[in-house]
Amino acid sequence: MAEISIFQAGFCTHPACMVLKGAGFKSQCFPSSAYLISTKVGYFLWDTGYAEHFMDASHGIYRLYSMVTPVTFNPAQSLVLQLKSKGISAKDIQGIIVSHFHADHIAGLLDFSGTNIICSDQAWTSIKNLKGILALKKGHLPDLIPTDIEARLSFVEQLPSIALPNELRPFETGWDLTGGGEVLIVALPGHAIGHLGAFIATEQGWVLLASDAAWTKEAYISLRGPSELSFLIQNNRKEYYQTLNQLHQLHRQNQVTIMLTHQSESLS
Ligand SMILES: [Zn+2]
Numbered sequence: 001m002a003e004i005s006i007f008q009a010g011f012c013t014h015p016a017c018m019v020l021k022g023a024g025f026k027s028q029c030f031p032s033s034a035y036l037i038s039t040k041v042g043y044f045l046w047d048t049g050y051a052e053h054f055m056d057a058s059h060g061i062y063r064l065y066s067m068v069t070p071v072t073f074n075p076a077q078s079l080v081l082q083l084k085s086k087g088i089s090a091k092d093i094q095g096i097i098v099s100h101f102h103a104d105h106i107a108g109l110l111d112f113s114g115t116n117i118i119c120s121d122q123a124w125t126s127i128k129n130l131k132g133i134l135a136l137k138k139g140h141l142p143d144l145i146p147t148d149i150e151a152r153l154s155f156v157e158q159l160p161s162i163a164l165p166n167e168l169r170p171f172e173t174g175w176d177l178t179g180g181g182e183v184l185i186v187a188l189p190g191h192a193i194g195h196l197g198a199f200i201a202t203e204q205g206w207v208l209l210a211s212d213a214a215w216t217k218e219a220y221i222s223l224r225g226p227s228e229l230s231f232l233i234q235n236n237r238k239e240y241y242q243t244l245n246q247l248h249q250l251h252r253q254n255q256v257t258i259m260l261t262h263q264s265e266s267l268s
Contacts, residue, residue, distance in 0.1 A: 002182040005036040009049025010073035030262040042094040048108030057143035080111035099211035100192035102139040121155040123194025188213040190240030220247035
């Protein structure tokens with residue numbers, strides 16, 4: 001069985017109604033989480049959260065990103081330092097799974113030199129050549145990408161695809177990361193091209209790391225979407241709601257714990 005440790009690496013602030021329709025204009029904090037997944041074959045990371053590199057990469061036109069989502073980050077919160085305090089160094093990590101390439105999920109990649117990186121081929125293909133305003137529109141800051149990434153990158157589409165256990169329905173197929181059925185990566189389309197989640201088999205039962213498929217629990221519990229404005233930066237509204245509906249069904253079956261990257265206190 002795998003184990004999951006949660007780390008919060010910085011947060012940004014938004015009006016609550018951006019992430020949940022009708023939730024008002026009060027400013028809310030949205031932590032950026034990263035996860036350490038301990039498996040039989042070693043440690044994996046799920047995303048990295050913010051890092052100081054985010055500030056460095058937000059220059060010129062890219063400053064717009066940090067103006068739209070003001071970020072609070074203390075260097076001591078970087079994932080690499082938090083892991084170090086637990087005696088885990090970058091070389092102990094088998095791979096970093098990138099759920100998608102939004103800056104708040106990948107800002108720490110530069111702290112893990114040489115570590116393998118795993119993402120969807122679709123996600124990488126969609127951003128790898130983007131610069132300037134086109135990159136910004138995809139929530140991408142090109143300077144956050146390690147220059148040697150292509151030598152370290154592998155794609156989930158190359159992993160064995162397996163049928164998921166019945167209790168994970170409506171999800172049907174997943175990519176088996178370790179070959180042991182502990183980490184089953186699934187496509188959660190809509191938020192970003194090639195956006196991924198993963199079912200993790202733990203002693204306490206199945207956990208779904210759902211990344212940015214929703215920004216609040218209320219969204220999938222009561223099928224209450226985000227502001228229409230948010231679809232200026234999200235990829236596909238129709239797919240987003242199909243995925244949200246899948247989370248809703250999964251939640252109703254009450255057999256899987258759903259964890260969102262930016263989960264914070266109730267907004268209702
Ligand atoms: Zn995102």
